[in-house]
Each structure stands twice: as C-alpha cells, then as structure tokens.
Amino acid sequence: MIEISHLKLIQALNKQGNVSGAADSLFITQSALSHQIKKLEDLLDGSIFVRHSDPFKLTPQGKKLLELANDVLPRIEMTEKQLIHPEGGRLNIAIECHSCFDWLIPTLDVFREKQPKVDFDLSLAFSFEPMEALKNYDVDMVVTSDPLDDKQFEYFPLFDYQMLMVMSLDSALAKKPYLTPGDIKDQTLLTYPVSHDRLDVFNYFLKPAKVNPKTTRKVELPLMMMQLVLNNQGIVTMPQWALTDEQKTKVSLIPLGKNGVWRTLYLAVRAGDKELIYIKEFANIAKCVSSKNLNDINVK
Incomplete structure (x- = not known):
C-alpha cells in the first residue's frame, strides 16, 4: 500500500x-x-x-x-x-487585476477583525496560472471574471460590472457614445502584462469581430498606465470603480459596443473549501463592502 x-x-x-x-x-x-x-x-x-x-x-x-x-x-x-485549529486557517488570494485593490483592501480590513486567526496573503496573478495554483494549494482563492467549467472549483459571484474604455479627453474617440471594434484598429491599447486570452477586451470585444489594435503596450503599474492615458499615448479598458474621482474628471469613459461589455466578478475556491466558515464569511463581507464602496455595479 x-x-x-x-x-x-x-x-x-x-x-x-x-x-x-x-x-x-x-x-x-x-x-x-x-x-x-x-x-x-x-x-x-x-x-x-x-x-x-x-x-x-x-x-x-x-x-x-x-x-x-x-x-x-x-x-x-x-x-x-x-x-487542530478549527477556528483558524489560511487564505492566500490571487488577484488578476490591480484595480481589485479598491474594494479588496477594505474587505480584508473587515475580515481581519472578524477572523483574526486566519492567515492571509495576496499575490498578483500575472506571472503564474492562478487556477492551476488554486488546484495545487499554492493559493486558496482566486479573484476572477473567468469561471472554468471544472468540478474541482466552486465560485462565489460578487457583482456585475461594465468594462469601459478609458482615454484622454483629447482622444479622437472621446466624444463617441460607444465604441465599435473598428474604432480600436488605429489605437495603442494598454494592457496589464498577461496574454491576450486572459483579457476581457480581446475575448469579448475584439476577437469576435476579428479586429486587433494597431499596437499593444504592456504596463504593470496602474499609475504609469493612467499617465500614458492622460498624455494621449494609449487607451485602456477598466471598470469605472477602478478610477479615483479626480481621474474621472480628466478622462473619457466610453462603453464597448452599444450594449456595453458586462462581466461578473467571482471568488473561486476549491470545491472542498466552499463550506469553510471563514471562506463564506469572506465572500459575504466582500459583497457588503463592494455594495457600499463601489458605484455602477450590480451585487449578486
């Protein structure tokens, strides 16, 4: 044996x-x-x-x-x-976007008060496959908008959000009521440093229309990304809640398509962990905090 x-x-x-x-x-x-x-x-x-x-x-x-x-x-x-320690546990979270910090950090603040014996950590899921890491117990939760049809995982839906194209007020596209894929053909598209098949703008807007931007530029720091946008050196897709109130006054936010591109944000966990008390509590806190802190979302 x-x-x-x-x-x-x-x-x-x-x-x-x-x-x-x-x-x-x-x-x-x-x-x-x-x-x-x-x-x-x-x-x-x-x-x-x-x-x-x-x-x-x-x-x-x-x-x-x-x-x-x-x-x-x-x-x-x-x-x-x-x-051995049923009141404690581990919660290592992988996030696939920088903008998650705008609701995730307040969620962690509340969670830490309610579950002080749970150890947690954050990882930016740029340099590894987060769902594979979840399966292998390298992380315990993945914040994602791309659920997999796999019985090994369970998902807590948090909220629906709209992806918008962020651009300088001086952009030639800034006054359009909405964008078509063809509008992007002559643009420099800024993205986080991940492959195109992990980006919503490609999967749900450009690829179905078989359109590619003139150039793509990978940028890791959100601050640098916004500086390039303000300088009219590129455009980028983000949810509205990822921008500060001050940033919103300096850019144009345009829907992708007439009906927009809406996505759902999920917390992915291993199927066997879904009933853990601290996992369920984290999901409930995340929904509550998101509902209070974010605009233009539909809490699930």
Missing part, C-alpha cells in the same frame, strides 16, 4: 534531483533513503526514476506517483490545520 512517506519521498526526489539531496531534505541518511526507494519500487514492481540520468528524470510510474503526491499532501496539510 502506498503511504504518505512514499509521497514525501517522490516529492523530495523530484525537487532535489538526486538521492543525496532528497535524503538531506527529509533529514535521513542516504542509505536509509535508498532502502526506502527499493521497498517502494518493489511494491510498485518498477523503477520510479531513471538511474544515471542527467538531468534527473522520473519514470512514468514516478510521474504518476508525483501527481498523486502533489494532490494529496497539500490536502492532508490543510485538513490537519482545520482539525
């Missing part, structure tokens, strides 16, 4: 890339680890890694065992924390 020690063994081997390093990370001797490897391979009736391979390489059996380890061990760790 496969045991937890076997799963930890294969993870250590894969991470360290050699037996000696794996033994050190598990705080056992190399001889003891070699003995464990032999017993495991006898159990599986096959090798778990390729001997004398450079770089280190797992066999198909080893890869299958590693897949099991990456699935099971984080779940065991999380369950142990919930059983």
Whole structure:
C-alpha cells in the first residue's frame, strides 16, 4: 500500500534531483533513503526514476506517483490545520487585476477583525496560472471574471460590472457614445502584462469581430498606465470603480459596443473549501463592502 512517506519521498526526489539531496531534505541518511526507494519500487514492481540520468528524470510510474503526491499532501496539510485549529486557517488570494485593490483592501480590513486567526496573503496573478495554483494549494482563492467549467472549483459571484474604455479627453474617440471594434484598429491599447486570452477586451470585444489594435503596450503599474492615458499615448479598458474621482474628471469613459461589455466578478475556491466558515464569511463581507464602496455595479 502506498503511504504518505512514499509521497514525501517522490516529492523530495523530484525537487532535489538526486538521492543525496532528497535524503538531506527529509533529514535521513542516504542509505536509509535508498532502502526506502527499493521497498517502494518493489511494491510498485518498477523503477520510479531513471538511474544515471542527467538531468534527473522520473519514470512514468514516478510521474504518476508525483501527481498523486502533489494532490494529496497539500490536502492532508490543510485538513490537519482545520482539525487542530478549527477556528483558524489560511487564505492566500490571487488577484488578476490591480484595480481589485479598491474594494479588496477594505474587505480584508473587515475580515481581519472578524477572523483574526486566519492567515492571509495576496499575490498578483500575472506571472503564474492562478487556477492551476488554486488546484495545487499554492493559493486558496482566486479573484476572477473567468469561471472554468471544472468540478474541482466552486465560485462565489460578487457583482456585475461594465468594462469601459478609458482615454484622454483629447482622444479622437472621446466624444463617441460607444465604441465599435473598428474604432480600436488605429489605437495603442494598454494592457496589464498577461496574454491576450486572459483579457476581457480581446475575448469579448475584439476577437469576435476579428479586429486587433494597431499596437499593444504592456504596463504593470496602474499609475504609469493612467499617465500614458492622460498624455494621449494609449487607451485602456477598466471598470469605472477602478478610477479615483479626480481621474474621472480628466478622462473619457466610453462603453464597448452599444450594449456595453458586462462581466461578473467571482471568488473561486476549491470545491472542498466552499463550506469553510471563514471562506463564506469572506465572500459575504466582500459583497457588503463592494455594495457600499463601489458605484455602477450590480451585487449578486
């Protein structure tokens, strides 16, 4: 029977890339680890890694065992924390947009008062695939507008919001009642540093019309992005609540299409975590705070 020690063994081997390093990370001797490897391979009736391979390489059996380890061990760790400290927990949140801070930080302030024993952290989901990280227990919640049809995840809908094109008052498009995809063909479109298939303006406005902007420019800092907009050096899509009252007086906000592009913001969690008290409380607080703090949204 496969045991937890076997799963930890294969993870250590894969991470360290050699037996000696794996033994050190598990705080056992190399001889003891070699003995464990032999017993495991006898159990599986096959090798778990390729001997004398450079770089280190797992066999198909080893890869299958590693897949099991990456699935099971984080779940065991999380369950142990919930059983030993049922009033506490961990809430690492990945967010896919900078503008989420305008409602997320006030939500966290309230949440921290009500759940002081829950550890939380924030990650900007620009440099990794957030839903894959959620599945692998690297994060515990993803703020997203793109729910996946996957039974591994559950979603708390927060609110509907409209995506608007933000541009300088001097832009040639600034007086239009709404934009068509063709209006973007001669523009420089500013985006956050993610692939186009993760951007609403492409998925729900430009791609269906088979239109691309003249140029795209990736900008990480919102402050820099707004400066480029004010200088009439590009346009960008944002919800209205992502801008300050002062910024709104200096730019033009134009709907995408006659009926606009409306999206729903969700909190994605692992299916097994949906009933955790602090997860449900966070979702309720987020709805309440958003309703009070944001304009032009429809709370779900």
